[in-house]
Amino acid sequence: MSNETMTIFSPKLAARFDALVQKYPARRSALVPMLLYAQDEIGYLSDAVIAEVAARIGITELDVRNVATYYSMLRFKPAGKFNVQVCTNISCMLRGAYDLFERFQDELGIGHKGVTTDGLFSLEEVECIGACCWAPAIQVNYDFHDELNPDSVPGILAEYRGKAKAEGTVSHA
């Protein structure tokens, strides 16, 4: 049972946060990880997430927002269930990342930071993800996919559509 009686997080995550704030020499060292883990569960940093994180750390909501807006992985509106992040930085660019990004745009019918109408996918052009020697590379949420070409795109999307089906995700479309 979490110390916060009115938590918006799952019991597991709430318990994890209880431990996290105690772990460091200073309580607010837990802030950045908490925001990311909260986003993983809720989908984005909603007002309610920011309010609870602020309360747990013991700082103002404004202070939390000030920190959160610095980090590129943190977002303030929902992404798709599967967030496709295509690296177009130099090593990936040299090996065809823009063709790959274009193919994702065509297949999904959305552009940079777009979300499909069924909420299943979102698409982002991102900076270097640390897979330069296996370029071009992408991440779908936290999963890496290496050494791709535009023809890999339908297969990758089918894989995640299959996952959503297996989990019984309801389409909003």
Next chain:
Amino acid sequence: MPRLVSHPDEVKIVTRRFGQGAANIDRYVELGGYEAAKKCLAQGPEWIINEMKASNLRGRGGAGFATGLKWSFVPKQSAKPKYVLVNGDESEPGTCKDHLIFLHDPHSIIEGTIIAGLAIGAKLGFIYLRGEYRYLLEIMEKAVADAYAKGFLGKNIFGSDTEFQVITQTGAGAYEVGEESALMESLEGKRGVPRIKPPFPAVVGLYGGPTVINNAETIATVPHVISMGAAAYAAVGSERNGGTRLFGVSGHVERPGVYELPMGYNLKKIIYDVAGGVRGGRKLKAVVPGGSSTPVLLPEEIENLGMDFDQVGKAGSMLGSGGVVVIDDQTCIVEFALRTISFYQHESCGWCIPCREGTDWLKKSLTRFHAGFGTAKDIDNIQYLAENMLGRTFCPLGDAAAMPTLGFVKKFRKEFEDHLNGKPCPFAKHVEVAVV
């Protein structure tokens, strides 16, 4: 799973346990793991620092600062607790070496952290991974938990009366946090903006305590230095550049990958021999030798270039993070320069005006230029802007943006001129770099 490569010229020290299941603690111990930490525990701080100094190990994050010397700057007596901070924020474009260390040999990071802690008298170490490396963070967390269970970490490490704890930490997307003072800010739960130096972290660092900050590759190398002996390790490399380097070769080569080669290994051989040459038999146009912030080199500049901090420095560039990005003759350098500056513009934290404004105007100028609307004066303006960013910011991000830009403009001026007067780009398909 990222592909592992190998070449007969490699000297496998840091990568010795790759692909051998060493993420499992029993397997790591079977392969000689944690013996170096035990030895250091017995020998004491002075011996460790002397070994590190004698090894000529220099920081693998990019600056190439002598590791032993850095550790020796930490005061022996301190009113505030001391800390070790491992920088695994690996974000320099062209760099993916730490990725493999976290994946294949997480215990070498823990063992190196323990040794650094013993050397400076710290009881707590942090291992910070970039937010995108979630699956690697999970591997590190498992390794840390296993090390605690074995008594290698905790109140009494290896049954001694010495305490050492480790905390893993995730980032959430920020290149800037790879800079050491911004890294400390991030770990303290703040925006990752840099601190002014001095004071240096060795004196006033994390939570105000003396802190040693080392790159993940440096830390993973430490146990091997101890196991091999400093003299043997130093002998592998070149003069004042001990040991090996994990070179991540990417871009237009036949066999991209991370190769562990002795310091001072010839760059031309890395491209043509180790990585199989330029892809599709094309000609080499240029090479970025150490990650996107290092100035570009021309084919004639790499003929006899040994890849160590001093030789690459003398050639007018930097060894940096060891990320070798190979560019073939079908590539537009203006587009490459634009993509590079777009990255730095996106990542500039905005704290220092020369960097914030400089990266933005460089991006605007290069975007216009590449689209065919540039003027002859723009070429000089780009150079003037970049020159005025150098050395005028708290942290090196401003330099990291300016240096490569200057290299492109100076070495490929003709190619910039070829884009003038509405002439279409002779190479590029993508006229516009999307706003990230």
